Structure formats: structure tokens, C-alpha cells
Amino acid sequence: MYEFLQAKKIKATHFLIGENILANPKLFLIAFDVLKDDLAVHTWSHHYLTTLSNEEVFAELAFTMKIIHDSTGGRLPRFWRPPYGNLDMRVNAIAKLLGLTAIFWNHEWVLLSDHCRINNLALHLAPRIGH
Amino acid sequence: MPTGTLVDPGAMPKSWKDFLEAATKNGSIPNIPQTTLVNDVPTYPMGVDPNSPEVCLADLKECRIKGNIWDAPDNTVGIGTDDGPTLVSG
Numbered sequence: 001m002y003e004f005l006q007a008k009k010i011k012a013t014h015f016l017i018g019e020n021i022l023a024n025p026k027l028f029l030i031a032f033d034v035l036k037d038d039l040a041v042h043t044w045s046h047h048y049l050t051t052l053s054n055e056e057v058f059a060e061l062a063f064t065m066k067i068i069h070d071s072t073g074g075r076l077p078r079f080w081r082p083p084y085g086n087l088d089m090r091v092n093a094i095a096k097l098l099g100l101t102a103i104f105w106n107h108e109w110v111l112l113s114d115h116c117r118i119n120n121l122a123l124h125l126a127p128r129i130g131h
Numbered sequence: 132m133p134t135g136t137l138v139d140p141g142a143m144p145k146s147w148k149d150f151l152e153a154a155t156k157n158g159s160i161p162n163i164p165q166t167t168l169v170n171d172v173p174t175y176p177m178g179v180d181p182n183s184p185e186v187c188l189a190d191l192k193e194c195r196i197k198g199n200i201w202d203a204p205d206n207t208v209g210i211g212t213d214d215g216p217t218l219v220s221g
Contacts, residue, residue: 001212001220012210019135020216027216042213045135050166050173050188055140058151063138079200081213083134086173087189088181090163092196097154102199104189105211 002030005037012037013103015081018044018064021071032072039068041080041100048086057094065098079103132214161185 005012014031016039021028031037043049043060052060061080068077080100082091087102095102143151154160163186166173173190175181181188187196195201203209212220 001215010210012212014215015211015213016216017132017135017214018138020214024216024218024220027218027220031216031220040211044138046132046214047134047137048166048168048173051168052137053140053165054155054160055143055148055151056137058147059138059140059143062143062147081211082189085190087196087199088163088166089161089185089187089196092187092199093160096198097151097159102189102196103209103211104199104201106202 002027002035006035011035013040013079014038015040015042015103016064016068017042017046018060018067019046021064021067025071028071038079039072039075039077040103041065041068041077043080043083046083048084049082049091050086050088054090054094057091058098061095061098061100065100081105132217 004010012035014037016028016031032039041061041064044064045060047056047060049057049060065077069075076099078099078101080095081103085104092102164176164179166175168174173188175186175188179186181191182193184194187194189196
């Protein structure tokens with residue numbers, strides 16, 4: 001997908017999973033160095049945060065911020081997206097302590113296969129993006 | 132993406148733990164119970180209203196907490212990818 005975004009000159013924000021950054025450091029660096037896209041937090045391990053304690057929520061967010069910070073020469077993410085869109089006032093307060101603003105969504109494409117949906121996405125969006 | 136291995140809050144540096152403890156003591160974090168998953172739906176104990184302004188559970192799409200972002204500005208499209216980086220990302 002990163003190749004596709006680059007080829008079509010589409011800017012995106014990547015809501016990243018800490019575990020996956022650890023497992024795929026080279027791909028992370030493509031998003032950062034090559035695409036130069038915004039990197040945001042999607043928690044360490046993709047749990048429903050409202051099911052977790054304050055300490056667990058804080059750790060899931062903060063360790064993800066830390067790995068992004070440490071892997072980008074000091075860039076600190078400002079945005080995050082709750083896994084499953086699961087958020088309440090308690091989890092939100094903890095995220096705000098870390099300086100994080102949540103970004104939700106109002107449309108969703110699920111990639112069934114890399115190529116089919118990506119082409120549809122391009123045709124639908126390209127005229128409106130202005131690149 | 133499926134849920135992975137929960138991070139260990141015990142592994143946090145002391146400064147993080149102290150910060151969180153101070154924030155808890157000064158009332159910065161609302162005292163809302165944790166949910167449990169019932170058929171994959173985060174569910175509060177009886178008597179807690181997820182749509183009340185005090186709780187404002189986002190999942191039901193009826194409550195938006197102020198200060199977060201839901202819609203792109205007019206005439207713009209915001210694109211995001213979730214759950215990366217994985218081998219599909221490349």
C-alpha cells in the first residue's frame with residue numbers, strides 16, 4: 001500500500017500499532033522517511049481500551065508514542081485513533097494527559113485484496129485530493 | 132486487526148507511573164468503570180449509561196467527546212491507514 005500511496009502521491013496519516021512497528025521497522029521507516037506522512041498512535045496491541053485499567057491504557061498509549069519518538073529522531077505523535085473506535089470519557093482523559101487528540105472516521109474501506117480495492121479507492125478519491 | 136499482547140504497565144519507567152498517580156490523585160481521570168466485552172461489545176456494569184455526557188461512549192456513535200476530530204474540513208478528504216505497519220502495508 002505504501003508503494004501505491006507514493007505512486008499516486010496520496011498523503012495519509014498512519015495510525016500505527018506499537019507491536020507492528022517493533023516487528024516491521026523497515027516498513028515503519030518507509031512511512032516516515034519515504035512517504036514523509038504523519039505518524040499517529042493506534043495503541044500497542046489493539047485492545048478495547050475501555051476494558052483496561054488506567055495504568056494499562058496509559059501504557060498502551062505511552063509505549064506507542066515512545067517507539068515512534070525513538071524511531072524518528074524525536075518526533076512526538078499528537079494524534080491517535082482508538083482501536084475499534086472504542087473510547088469513553090475516562091480513556092479520553094488519559095489520552096489528553098499524553099497530549100493526544102483522537103481522530104475518528106466517517107467512511108471506511110476494507111481491503112479485501114491489495115489490488116482490487118486500492119484501484120477503486122484511487123478512482124473515487126483522486127479528483128478530490130488535488131495532488 | 133486481532134488483539135495482540137497487552138503491554139505490561141509494570142514495565143513503565145517510574146516517572147511515568149508517578150505522573151499517572153499524580154493525575155489520578157488530582158481528579159484528572161473520571162471514575163468510570165471498565166467495560167467487559169459481551170459478544171465483542173464493550174459493556175458497562177448495570178446502572179452506567181454509555182450515552183450520558185459523563186461516560187460518552189464513542190462506539191454507539193451517539194456521543195462525541197469535545198476536543199476530538201470526527202469530520203474533515205469542507206471540501207477536503209482525510210485519508211488514514213490503520214493497524215500498520217504490516218506486510219500488507221508495503
